[in-house]
Amino acid sequence: MSILSRIYENFLQEEIVFDNKYIVKLEKTKSAKIKAVVSTPDSIVKLMVQRTLGEKIEGLSPDQIMDLKIGDLAVGSGIFLIEAYNYLENYLVDWYSTKEGVVATPYSVPFKVKKTIVQKVFRGFDINNQAVQLTKFSLLLRLLSYEDKERIMEISPLLPSLEETIICGNSLVDERDVDITAMSYEESEDIVPMVNQVFDTIKFDVIIGNPPYLQTKEIIESTSNIEINVYKTKYSSVYKQYDKYFMFIERALELIKKDGFTILLVPNKFFTVGAATKLREFITQKYGLTFIIDFKTTQVFHGVINYVAIVQFGNYSDKTFQYSVADSVDSAFEIENGLIYDITKLETSHWFLTQDIKLRNQYEFAMEHFPNIETAVVPVNGIQTSANNVFLIEKKYIVEETKENIIFEVNKKKRIERFSIEKSLLKDFYQTPPKVQGRSYMPLIANKYVIFPYKNGKIIDYNTMEDKYPNTLEYFTNHKQDLLPKVMGGKRDVQYCVEWYQYGRTQFLKESNVDKIIVGVMTNQPNFNIDRKRMLIASGGTAGYIALMKKEDSPYSLEYIQAWLSHSFTDMIFQTIGSSFEGDFYTHGTSMYEDIPLLPIVFSDSYQKEKYDKIVSCVKKIEEINQQIESGLNSKELKFREKQKNAHISNINEIFDELIQFKVENKGE
Incomplete structure (x- = not known):
């Protein structure tokens, strides 16, 4: 299936066009120009499915599994749904083999059960019709894997219809969001608004995927004004220099059941950037998190630079979640527990997330007992x-x-x-x-x-x-x-x-x-x-x-x-x-x-005032050394002055260490 996803990705990179002289040539597609087509690595897909479905289906019977609804709002080549099917099938292989006391094989699961899962459990949506057709083909091809003639010859129709489950449409824009009567055919083909009934009649147990990442500038370059206006009125996460995946997070959370959740691979910058302030408010005030696996600067995509995290969102009464950092995809599989955070204590301006519990405790102490540095500077x-x-x-x-x-x-x-x-x-x-x-x-x-x-x-x-x-x-x-x-x-x-x-x-x-x-x-x-x-x-x-x-x-x-x-x-x-x-x-x-906290000085306290004066004196001496360096020194004296400067810097840092310890012992006084 990963081969099909690569074919799909390459297919969307270039298209055949005719120039003014009717000469045929290959050009980058609009999606390629705005970097909207990037397939998710197989290992990441496996990790996300394993982390999500393992919790969701534990102890369920086949009938209960067939009642689940698992969706992908930007299905692409269908790789997430295929892997979700693999996971469900493996679970059912164990379930049936245990029940019947036989050796576990793919044949343990009745074909009719597999067929029902493909037809009833999965929902996929994409604005690109080629992606939709490829997902249908991939799911049906996967359904027939490991089957032989004897098992399926009596089944009719052999393959389920996926016309009403894998749908070409805009997951962010419904027909009710636009005035169809005022749109041209070209605008309709560009926006592809989702039929209202699609999301009116369904709530998901799980939404999984890797939504498109598009910055505001790229959205403006690739999206009609009609659609952009819908974004602005429909989604609270559309704020300042927003990114398209903000809206996919918001949409996914609105479409899950009360006990459902969504797991997405998204850029980790939404933890901190100002443009994601409204999104962070939306998540913390209305929903919650289970875990974050942050890859920080580790690159997980081939040939594309992105800084991403796996985030599981949901409707949780428990407001705690686990945060962990992975320096590779392999190490992410080994993560069992992360540092526990209370989502209600996160600031909307930035989420302070670290694996270092000492640093977190120091920061929380400083933010509680120290003034903000903006009290001193602008x-x-x-x-x-x-x-x-x-x-x-x-x-x-x-x-x-x-x-x-x-x-x-x-x-x-x-x-x-x-x-x-x-x-x-x-x-x-x-x-x-x-x-x-x-x-x-x-x-x-x-x-x-x-x-x-x-x-x-x-x-x-x-x-x-x-x-x-x-x-x-x-x-x-x-x-x-x-x-x-x-x-x-x-x-x-x-x-x-x-x-x-x-x-x-x-x-x-x-x-x-x-x-x-x-x-x-x-x-x-x-x-x-x-x-x-x-x-x-x-x-x-x-x-x-x-x-x-x-x-x-x-x-x-x-x-x-x-x-x-x-x-x-x-x-x-x-x-x-x-x-x-x-x-x-x-x-x-x-x-x-x-x-950013500012370590406060009580100037009436002789100990603190003395430390403050020493810090200021050291900085001024460093400035004097810099002036000497600027004036020109021979290599021997330059080396000595640099050594002097480093000694002053060490003294400054030692004094601050002492002051921090003093503040902790005296509760910030």
């Missing part, structure tokens, strides 16, 4: 120019510098062009190459400038640019086609457009005038550094940098905050609630800080 995104190719200038291209201007050259269409920019409109821009990874307590060096046509957070008007900054205006004019906003006939996305040369967004225009902590969003270690040069940064998604701005009324210095965020305890929190990626990388985005 996390903000950097600038968004929406035209970095124009606004950013690499310093290596500067060929001349005067008191008022810099002059740089660019290679444009095989010719060298020279431009002049007023220095007063330039700010250092901090950006590292993708493969260069930063870490805490390192010097920040900007190798680029960004043109900053703003004063006090407001765009400099055209007349002022013409009068005071003619060189920069000339440069902008030379690149006007790249800068022109959509509202003025161009292509650039610019909010609140006043001048055609302004940034695409208005964020981080005033914050650039104060000291701050610059944070690497995607790193494999702590990467928090104090910026006293007031550089600009940019961020986007899981890339780039964000800034932490100290609140005016906060008694905590930037040095203390940097040191706390760089400590191993805080780093483990980021690793746990951040999105994980290959190479042990994890995120530090702006949405995470509401779940």
